Amino acid sequence: MEMNYFVCALTSMFTSIVGSICGIGGGILLKPVLDATRIFGVSEASYLSSCTVLAMACASVANGLKSKNIKLDGACSIPITLGSVLGGFTGRYFFDFLCANISEDIVGDTQAALLLLVTFITFIYTLNEKRVRKFHVNNKSFCLAIGLCLGVVASFLGIGGGPINLMVLSLLFGMDTKTAALNSLCIISFSLAVSVSSWIYIGNITNRNSSLLVLMAVCGIFGGLLGRRINDIISEHAVRNLFLSVMVSIMLICSYNLIK
Secondary structure, three states, rough: OOHHHHHHHHHHHHHHHHHHHHHOOOHHHHHHHHHHHOOHHHHHHHHHHHHHHOOOOHHHHHHHHHOOOOOOOHHHHHHHHHHHHHHHHHHHHHHHHHHOOOOOHHHHHHHHHHHHHHHHHHHHHHHHHHHHHOOOOOHHHHHHHHHHHHHHHHHHHOOOHHHHHHHHHHHHOOOOOHHHHHHHHHHHHHHHHHHHHHHHHOOOOOOOOOOHHHHHHHHHHHHHHHHHHHHHHHHHHHHHHHHHHHHHHHHHHHHHHHHE
16 A cells, blocks of 8 residues: 555656646646556546646646746636546546446546557657648637647547647647646646546545545646646746657556556
């Protein structure tokens, strides 16, 4: 039991540091790693991942908003974030519906396969980013719809949706890496807040390990704050290289989970 606590705490800390630097929330790494350890079931891993990433993302956003170099674009950021709230609820409902009607193992395989696909697409886009024409959309209805889609992905996969957030924010709204990272963390915070709240509302947390959850959340917050500090002092080139390395790691872990 003590070893499980140590492994989860260390994993939460590391993934939160990396996730906060890249703006991908940490869950994109934490969820597949928890699945790979086979310590928890699919639902339990999703819950622990969502709560940890939520704590980390909120702390990182609060810290990131203090930065004078990075600002949120109200015209886009607000409707995108509002859309992610509705998306968070929708994704959570979809996940619970599938878990109640089919095997959790199948749901876990579906999550791993979708995560692998999303990560691969994001990886290819990042490698060819300079060749791709970027848009600067500011239509509020469109921003709301994009936020809805990103919120569904974030909530259903229990990962925060980090890499696809960055790709979409860069491609459709022309955001640079660091600005997209902060906006991504805002989307993650609101979509997962709705997701976790729905767990509490339907009483689906009674048998959860509260002491482990608190430990992982604290490690997530500390890792998130440390990651934001690192993000402020390193170059965008370094952030991009770290992001690509993380994408490769995620694809390998997801492939392992599918094979297992």
